[in-house]
Amino acid sequence: METEAKSQEISLLMSEDMWWGTLGSVRPFPNFRPERDVTVLHTALEKKDVSTTVRILTNRSNAQRRSLAQAYKNFSQKELDASLKKVLSGDLQSLILGLMMIPEQFEAHRLRKAMEGAGTDEETLLEILCTRTPQQLSDIRAAYNQEYKRDLEKDLISETSGDFSKLIVALLKKENGPGIIEQDVASLSEELKNKKPTADIWIKILTTRNPDHLRIVLEKLEFEKGQTVEDALEGHFKGVLSGDLKKGLKTLVRCIQNQYLFLAQRIQTMKAPVVQGVMVAHSEEDLLRVRVAYLQSTGTSLYTALQKQFKGELQQGLLAICRAED
Structure with missing residues (x-):
């Protein structure tokens, strides 16, 4: 028995x-x-x-x-x-x-916290919305509604403005649809020549195609332009887009190209809420990949970095989640 x-x-x-x-x-x-x-x-x-x-x-x-x-x-x-x-x-x-907390409840909690208080924590909003799949975001929306009796989309709109708000909502509703690589490269390349820059085509393409497709599109665009997409965006939208929108587009590009490196760089801030947020959210999913990216980008293992930065039981907890030296 x-x-x-x-x-x-x-x-x-x-x-x-x-x-x-x-x-x-x-x-x-x-x-x-x-x-x-x-x-x-x-x-x-x-x-x-x-x-x-x-x-x-x-x-x-x-x-x-x-x-x-x-x-x-x-x-x-x-x-x-x-x-x-x-x-x-x-x-x-x-x-x-x-x-x-269960994973979707934890991410809902982080989003709510990012919108509470005087200022909005755009970095955390972008981290979650850029790195999560459409299905995960759907689960997070449901958990947010259940936990706080509030609508996540409405809250995000009330905490953001202008084109940045447009990007945030598009990320929340993103799709993993198909696309034609050469056509998408041509559309983005053409927009970069536009004398009156607009973010619309960037938002549309980067939030409605599947990640593998987008990685190829961005790679081809970089080859064609002879510079990184981030640099192209920075130069093209200089003095035109709001700081939040430009930061949002660049964050999205970084997550598409290598989300593990992006998350590792988030952890490098060594701010306790950021470190905990990333490590707890990814502990049972892909933290091993984030650990590898951390080592490659800093030359130090995440385990060693946590040992140096944190003390006592907080250190004990973080090291247990990290699990091992790389």
Whole structure:
């Protein structure tokens, strides 16, 4: 009976609707037994033993953490998140609560946070909207609506303006449609000769074609112009486009060409919210690729960089997500 129950549990965990990728650094914990974890976790939280709490939650997959949260509630009649908030604080609390969310809920949370307060965090909006697939964005929109009882598109429009708002909405609704390579190259090349630059054709092509198609288009455009697309955009739109729109188009181009390098460069800021955002969001999907890009672009492994930048339990948590030296 125990073997059958265990096999059902494993099957449940493996069937969870996750953005699972073989290139994630965090994998399911072998011989996972939520009832055993719950006892240890409950004691750790009672004693305010932060290190043990962090060790358990950063060494389980998202599906396992969700199973653990349910087991904790059954065991203690308390919500695990509420107990974590009493024991953890600051950046460490943000990291662990982020790990407890399902992926689309976490990205929805990051988008909401980027729009709250006095200024809008355009970099985070662009990071999520540029790197996520149409299906993931659809899931994020649904999670945002469920969590905050608000419409993501309306919120994005209210926080942005002009052509930048047009780009943001196009990214939210982006498609992986087909296109004709030579035709798209010709259209973008022609626009770069235009005496009165407009971003419309860039927004249309870059948000409605599949990534493989776009990589070839941008490669051919660079060969034809003899310069990077980023430099071409900078020169062409100098003094014409708003700073946000130009930044948005250049970010989109960078993500199409190599999103892992883009994410690695985001992490290089070593700002805790940015590092946590990228690492948690990509921990079970493609963080191994981001790690490789980080090493290639900086000459230092992400693991070593995190060791130097962060201390204590926050460092412990980030290193557990990173997993290993490269």
